[in-house]
């Protein structure tokens with residue numbers, strides 16, 4: 001272990017800040033990874049103790065009008081069988097989830113205009129009136145500001161919208177021409193202005209990403225100070241233009257998670273399914289590197305495989321209860337405990 005780097009990690013942990021060059025130094029030097037992970041763990045335990053929060057993920061539609069080049073459910077992929085859940089199917093997921101101790105439901109889907117504001121508001125209001133001690137997180141991509149406001153007024157609490165990359169040129173390599181980083185970040189700012197608890201984030205190892213980009217992403221997050229941060233490895237999908245690109249590394253993803261914890265100590269950080277997909281112990285390692293959220297899947301088993309963002313996604317065959325038990329075991333084996341309250345951010 002080199003003292004130079006441990007001192008730098010200590011400085012970042014104390015000041016919760018770093019320069020781009022300092023971040024690049026940590027990312028490129030592999031020798032002190034365990035020291036970094038321990039520091040991140042220490043900081044998160046100072047704020048959240050050993051608590052790990054549960055979010056029940058409901059992947060309610062795999063229709064999408066976008067064509068993001070990395071994503072398995074992009075519009076241009078004609079090999080996907082598309083599905084949409086009805087309101088009553090979504091409510092059944094919530095019922096199962098509530099019995100299993102979930103107090104946050106995450107409604108995630110492609111950008112699917114079939115679900116109008118009216119339909120979504122109706123679903124949100126029903127969930128909130130049936131389960132008034134639960135939080136609703138939406139992850140529906142970009143919508144009009146007016147729509148965001150209506151969803152918030154209907155009772156939605158949180159919104160996840162990964163920025164994907166904070167570098168405009170890199171953004172254009174990952175997305176078609178009609179999408180822009182500016183629109184994405186304007187949405188994030190508006191969501192926060194409206195009053196949502198907001199989540200940003202990015203993929204590690206996405207095509208054309210450089211170490212500099214990773215450092216820029218961390219600084220973007222530091223500046224935006226989101227309540228939640230989603231970070232997972234890029235994993236290729238066989239029916240996308242980026243099918244030949246290699247997946248993001250476990251090590252780099254863990255380093256990004258740990259550095260995010262040091263820069264934004266109070267943020268809620270999931271140990272993602274993608275991390276569990278590239279390594280059987282990935283989610284445990286994520287928790288030990290500063291993550292404090294897990295998101296078991298509540299979607300009906302028959303649709304799981306169809307929500308295929310990347311190849312070999314795990315947990316597609318398990319019932320909700322099995323996912324819940326499996327994740328609880330993993331959380332305990334990593335030395336933490338699951339809590340069943342709403343788990344709001346302290347940011």
Ligand code: SAM
Pocket residue numbers: 070071072108109110111139140141142160161162164202203232233234235236237274309310
């Ligand atoms: N449509 C919403 C949106 O755009 O925010 C939510 C669904 S989108 C599929 C959720 C996230 O999946 C994206 O933000 C992206 O980071 C991640 N994702 C998509 N394709 C992926 C891949 N091939 N590997 C890893 N993560 C991927």
Ligand code: FES
Pocket residue numbers: 064065066067068071072073074075109110111
């Ligand atoms: Fe729309 Fe991935 S391209 S969810």
